[in-house]
Amino acid sequence: MSEDHTDASRVETPGRGLSVEGVTVTYAGAALPAAVNDASFEVHRGEVVALTGPSGCGKSTLLRAIAGLEPLAAGRVAWDGENLASVPPHRRGFGLMFQDGQLFAHMSVAKNVAYGLSAQRAPKELREARVAELLELVGLPDYGSRAVTELSGGERQRVALARSLAPGPRLLLLDEPLSALDRALRERLAMDLAALLRDTGTTAILVTHDSAEADLVADRVLAMRSGRLAP
């Protein structure tokens, strides 16, 4: 699934891309209100959609539900019309970038970026070329042999982005990717991220509480309040 997803034709026909239909996520055994309540929206191929809202509104939970990391209490998540209920996270072909990167501390930068490619059993030459290409893309060429622990906060998030992009996900899920960084760095990286997503034609959902960031990066912004999507 390397090139075909990123370069696939971006004809916006209905049902082409992600559809989220009436998704509800509840916390196990709790009488709490649902974390996500009856959420429905679509993301067309090549489109970047932002999910915004105050912290605790359920936007990250919705993102994890789309990834397959949270079980659905109701509703369905589909790609190109195919229901993903029985597809485990690692077979969905989605990428997820975490707020704090979640880089693997026991691997070098290059090994981190190559992780998804190794899981696909890509040949070594292709892996190395792709790692070099992506590190170049995120502005960190020649960082391959470094230890993850030596990196600054901004560099870590760049590596995390390169790592999520490397396997060529058909949908990239970004969970507050810049919020752990300081303001100046955040603004610069937001611009880089917007350009990068556009240049690679990546379909993406960006979760953020920063509406300026959402406007800058996304084609369309959805607002979320206490578990519900604003109409």
Add this chain to the structure above:
Amino acid sequence: MSPKRLVPGHLWWVFATALPLAFLVCFFLWPVLSLIAVGFGIGGAATGGATPGIGGFVEVFAQERTWRVIGQTLAQAVCGTAISVVLGLPAAFVLYRLEFAGRNLLRGCATVPFVLPTVVVGVAFTALLGPGAPLGWLGLDQSFLIIVLALAFFNVTVVARTVGGFWSQLDGRTEQAARMLGASPARVFFTVTLQRLVPALASSAALVFLFCATSFGVVLVLGGRSFSNIETEIYRLTVQYLDLGSAAALSLVQFAIVAAVLVVSSRLRLRLEQANQMRFDSGQAMRVARTHLPALICFGLTALLLHALPILALVLRSLRDGTGRFTLVNYRNLFAPPADARLNGSVIDAAALSIGIALIATSIAMLLGLLVALVASRRPRSGLLRRGLHAFDGVVMLPLGVSAVTVGFGLLLTMHQPFGIGIDLRTSVVLLPIAQALVALPLVVRTLLPVLRGIDVRQRDAAAMLGASPLRVLRTIDLRVLARPLGLALGFAFATSLGEFGASAFLVRPGAQTLPVMVSQLISRQGAENYGMALAAAVLLGALTASVMLLAERWRGKVASEI
């Protein structure tokens, strides 16, 4: 994990759970339960002493001696734990909060006392404090105090390492805030630091209590006629009087104590893990200052008087003959025992056999421990599965507290043509590594599990989102992180197997003695020559375990173990 996602790795997990469970059921639960059943006259007549059945049970508890033994066990455990905590706290501070040359070396050495075989420490304490010993005039031979001190010898380092690992990660700014509010250093320690250390202190104290309450070798060697505990009493009843009824009743009492402590300890451990999960800035180690003097003195005295002095006395006395002259004759006798020693083979033969058996036991314990740790570190969504895992974790910990003597005797009882197989396992030496692996297994699990539980769940999520299958996640995340504590776990497993005494005492065969059993036999015999050989053999055994542990220490990375 949703049930759906469990399916691909499903079979693997079933296997990883079933194998350790089957091992424990066959070689632990079944022998122990049948020993108790026989004691109550179920499925076979009880021999000797008490009448079988519930009547016998009542009879045992009507005896004053039973209550005295239970009382002594609890008193020894309480005092041993108290001393360990009181001496362990300054040691934790010095080893984990201060910075000085040689600190890492000292930290490494701190694992050694815990794994030294109980017979070695017992012999070392008598070499220092026994009759005719350098400090024999203190009159501590066969006293309550000498037992409690020997228990503290093992367990001070358990407290120091558990509490120290936690302490080293405490963010010092809370203390600084208290200082800025006008509190003196002592006040800050008692009102802030000590309170924050409570989860670690309580968790290690529960574990130490368990070790103290079930100690066998120490009490057997040092207690003499006047002091015993439940463990040595079970040994005495079964071996000397064949009174299985009373032994079974005492086993049940021990079960009850152990189960209660395990429940309390797992609650406390949970609290410690929760406290650990709070994100700490790793605390700054401090340079030594004058205010640290009380802690330094206390640590120095502990290390010198409690740990170094008995070992030194052991080594020095092993180098002397009956008349007090320096000689190597005791060591020569290890290779070629004197004709009148009536030993089955030389001590060196026993050492070689011990090493071989310990290697097998280590392999078993490592394999099973790895599986248990992997299974127990899962966090399933289903409440039922989570409770199941909790129970699984508890069952695996049982051998930590259940009398090794009971296990050894139970194995002897049940492994005559087990499961209808026409082989009498008792006549071969297979049961030795199995019993040793049982004792080592909980230590392996307690070393590996915290590291696995420390992995952020989202690391596995991140790997899965990059397309890694559950098995691949296991291999590239879990197993990679496990590489660090593996050396320490190996060291624990090998050292405890090598020094195992309680169960091995039942299972050794003529011509197939292990080193600890040989030492205990030599020490109970008459004559300066035998005593000298016992001392030299104890030095050999101690040196073997200590060097294994120090090697393992060098191999491991920075790992906080729970032991």
